[in-house]
Amino acid sequence: MDTTLDRREFFIDGEWAKPATEATAEVIEAATETVLGTSASATEADIDSAVAAARRALPAWRALSPTDRAEHLDRFAAALRTRAKQTAALTSRENGMPISLSVNVNGYAPSLMVGYYANAVRGSERDEVRPSAFGGRTVVRRDPVGVVAAITPWNYPQSLAAMKLAPALAAGCTVVLKPAPETALDAYVFADAAVEAGLPPGVLNIVPGGRETGAYLVEHPGIDKVAFTGSTPAGRAIGEVCGRLLRPVTLELGGKSASIVAADADLEVFAAQLLEVSLVNNGQTCHASTRILAPRSRYDEVVEAVTETVRCLRIGDPLDRETEIGPLVSAAQRDRVLGYIEAGRWAGYRVTTGGGAPAGRPTGWYVEPTVFEGVHNNARIAQEEIFGPVLTITPYDGEADAIEIANDSQYGLGGTVWTTDEERGLAIADRIHSGTVGINHYQLDLDAPFGGVKASGLGRELGPEGLAPYYCAKSVYFATR
Numbered sequence: 001m002d003t004t005l006d007r008r009e010f011f012i013d014g015e016w017a018k019p020a021t022e023a024t025a026e027v028i029e030a031a032t033e034t035v036l037g038t039s040a041s042a043t044e045a046d047i048d049s050a051v052a053a054a055r056r057a058l059p060a061w062r063a064l065s066p067t068d069r070a071e072h073l074d075r076f077a078a079a080l081r082t083r084a085k086q087t088a089a090l091t092s093r094e095n096g097m098p099i100s101l102s103v104n105v106n107g108y109a110p111s112l113m114v115g116y117y118a119n120a121v122r123g124s125e126r127d128e129v130r131p132s133a134f135g136g137r138t139v140v141r142r143d144p145v146g147v148v149a150a151i152t153p154w155n156y157p158q159s160l161a162a163m164k165l166a167p168a169l170a171a172g173c174t175v176v177l178k179p180a181p182e183t184a185l186d187a188y189v190f191a192d193a194a195v196e197a198g199l200p201p202g203v204l205n206i207v208p209g210g211r212e213t214g215a216y217l218v219e220h221p222g223i224d225k226v227a228f229t230g231s232t233p234a235g236r237a238i239g240e241v242c243g244r245l246l247r248p249v250t251l252e253l254g255g256k257s258a259s260i261v262a263a264d265a266d267l268e269v270f271a272a273q274l275l276e277v278s279l280v281n282n283g284q285t286c287h288a289s290t291r292i293l294a295p296r297s298r299y300d301e302v303v304e305a306v307t308e309t310v311r312c313l314r315i316g317d318p319l320d321r322e323t324e325i326g327p328l329v330s331a332a333q334r335d336r337v338l339g340y341i342e343a344g345r346w347a348g349y350r351v352t353t354g355g356g357a358p359a360g361r362p363t364g365w366y367v368e369p370t371v372f373e374g375v376h377n378n379a380r381i382a383q384e385e386i387f388g389p390v391l392t393i394t395p396y397d398g399e400a401d402a403i404e405i406a407n408d409s410q411y412g413l414g415g416t417v418w419t420t421d422e423e424r425g426l427a428i429a430d431r432i433h434s435g436t437v438g439i440n441h442y443q444l445d446l447d448a449p450f451g452g453v454k455a456s457g458l459g460r461e462l463g464p465e466g467l468a469p470y471y472c473a474k475s476v477y478f479a480t481r
């Protein structure tokens, strides 16, 4: 495997474009703390070029029939699929994600999403003719919204980019993708695949860069819609700008979801899924159910089940298929998470397992998976998004109390209910104020909308609902003849 991997150009107008300046950014490997590669880092002039290319490409791309666009996307999906294993390994090296997860979410998921949206538009009609209630008829035309700015974070870089560019391209929009600097290298896989698939020049443009570059892109007069995934503070800043500009925006932001363990829960089922539901991707997952709510009648049992399960998780090299917890993405993220663990201790909460950096791993930004018990829901560690492998357990008295605690959060993205009675699970899910809820499991579905309420964001991705924001309806009225 390469020890360094440099990508010092942008992908603009179907070509490898020389950056306007010498600015670059190093991508550091999470497990080794060494330089994995260097990417070009976009400045305003590079963004101007990328947006101009996307604007030039828009008329021809939107004029294609949906079926012709679907054929392009099929070739694009195939080119992504052939790269899936290498993409997964590259991303794991960038952000520390265990490879067993990365193979699916970074490797194969993007091609599945591109294929899904190709199928969603294939054979579809642009126009719907409706008889007018007042005589005559109206043609309701679905136009693509235009040039899309897609801005993505480092935690699931491939899936989160594909959730935006797949529906955008299928709808007839063109895209400027600005990936996070921490995971800039894997973003170039989309460019490699676009070249192999023969996507028309300018339809997809890729310009890694930092926060300021993202902010410049959001405000750019050539952008018609912004699709953002990232932190709530950045989402608020972007939402404010888009509000002022009256620019459509989708915001997928942070979370602090609750796992309600009902009194009738099967704790074996719950424990078996704890890693996937609450600690997935080393806890760097927006929808993770990190607040565990346990009925007081079974509190000790829940604490024991969680503690034993978490204690046994295998910490290791993210490229090892046996690894369950890898390193965090950066030193800053590791320090932030350790700071929260300190804050929890300082507030007097008991750590039942974990609680620091693991012994014997001097290299790599590892944090032990950590459990706090007896945590009041108003504690900082229960209210703020830690974005690391830290769980809290809070007792509750009765279902109404559990629901109140679950909803006592600024966020509303995910949540899980653990019960042997699915009807009861659905009734509880109904009262959880969030965009998604899992019953005895949590798994995003390609065909179902994903997104949040409250500080978790605006709008939905995936499913038909994830395609709709990339269209703009136009009504053309015809008189009676």
Ligand code: NAD
Pocket (backbone or CB within 6 Å): 151, 152, 153, 154, 155, 156, 160, 178, 179, 180, 181, 209, 210, 211, 212, 213, 214, 215, 216, 218, 229, 230, 231, 232, 234, 235, 237, 238, 251, 252, 253, 254, 255, 285, 286, 385, 387, 413, 452, 456, 457
């Ligand atoms: P971040 O907000 O710092 O950065 C995300 C992306 O936005 C990066 O590309 C960054 O360069 C860019 N950016 C930052 N500020 C910007 C601004 N003002 N204008 C334009 N672009 C800007 O987030 P992060 O630390 O990279 O990611 C972690 C956060 O993302 C967590 O809060 C997590 O919950 C959230 N997240 C949400 C979802 C979801 O679907 N709801 C999914 C994954 C991650």
